[in-house]
Amino acid sequence: MPTDVLLIALISFLIGLSKGGLGGPVLGAMIAPLLSQVMPVQQAVGITLPMLLTGDAMALRAYWRAWEWRYLRLLLPAALISTFIGVALLRELPNETLKRLLGLFCLLTVIYKLVSDALKQLTYTPRQWHAWLAGFIAGLGSAVANVGAPAFTAYMLLQKVSPRVFMGTVTVFFGVLNVLKVPLFLSIGALEPQVFLSLAWVLLLVPLGVAAGYWLVKRLSARVFELSMLALLVYISVALLFG
Secondary structure (H helix, E strand, C coil), X not given: CHHHHHHHHHXXXXXXXXXXXXXXXXXXXCHHHHHCCCCCHHHHHHHHHHHHHHHHHHHHHHCCCCCCHHHHHHHHHHHHHHHHHHHHHHHHCCHHHHHHHHHHHHHHHHHHHHHHHHHHHCCCCCCHHHHHHHHXXXXXXXXXXXXXXXXXXXXXXXXXXXXXXXXXXXXXXXXXXXHHHHHHHHHHCCCCHHHHHHCHHHHHHHHHHHHHHHHHHCCXXXXXXXXXXXXXXXXXXXXXXXX
């Protein structure tokens, strides 16, 4: 339907905005929930994967070699395991249950944003199992709802790395998970090649969104924008959980 196509085009642009630095995890968390209003969750998660991969490729170029291998070695093993679990849930659970999970992941994103400033101030003693837990939750959220950033970001904030190292590490982390999800989504029918090919043109909107994000982040009040997105995310979460 034309309305669905327009919404998918908007989603592609929003993914570009988030990769361009506007909205970050909050904007990213809205993608699958918005699409789930007009299509099954499994299809909503699958159809956004090529857009996410396009954004990952652009971010990887911008933050080439800025990643920190130490954190990737800690986080990725558990994330890879939970990605398989998440894809199995995506295949087996009914759509209504998946919508409730989407709502839960949205609320987790809201909670993360509310406590993120406090996390930066904590005196923190690293533990290996913290990375395993964060990686597991991030992989599960990424597979079920394309919403794995809050757990990963909360862990990385506690490490107090530089913004460039953070961006490089997050790009590689989710880039690896998104590449893994391609054959897994194909195997369960969440990613349908014929549907993707008919909508391949929307990928052009991702770099446009990235450019717009770079431009807007210098001109908009980040605080006002994030608060607006959080309010919308709370509304979406309530709709998914209780609608």
